[in-house]
Amino acid sequence: MAPPKIIVFAGSIRSGSVNEKLAAAAAASLSRAGAEVSHISLKDYPLPLYDGDLQSQSGIPEPAKRLVELFFEHQGAFVASPEYNASFTPLLKNTFDWMSRVNVDGRPPLPAFKDRVFALGAASGGAMGGYRGLTQLRSMMELGLGALVLPEMAAVGGAATAFADDGSLANAKTAEFLDAVVKKLVDAAERIG
16 A cells, blocks of 8 residues: 655744744654655745635636645645644635635535645644644634544644754654654545545
């Protein structure tokens, strides 16, 4: 059986983002767990702020179409999302809003989300590690997009010191939990096949 394909990205494109560091740690863990990993940056998929009038006038932007096609090539995704005001980033919301409008080859839009499994993680300077934002993201993805999201979410607190020089998680228990979440993502993605 071919290894499951998992896409990994952060909901931040800021230089030095701790959530990009978490995405990189998750990508490494996924590779160790036997997945074929595509680690991307949303910086490579720039999108205007979603506007129904813009969509009517100009159609769906090409970066949104490319992202949807990429999702169709993968059975799962790991999303590392910063917490903004107890929610998730405008970048991530806007990206998913545009993606939810894409219709590829006559398929309805939402199968880009419905036909794969997602794992969520966050890194934050606070003790809760972005957990509040993850609950909001999970709600939007499940209720709004029909996504299957694993119940376990990797929240990494104290992000300024959470990563070792090699990019791995410095705390052994936190690293073990991320590996456990990743293993569940790989197992679920294999079942989707």
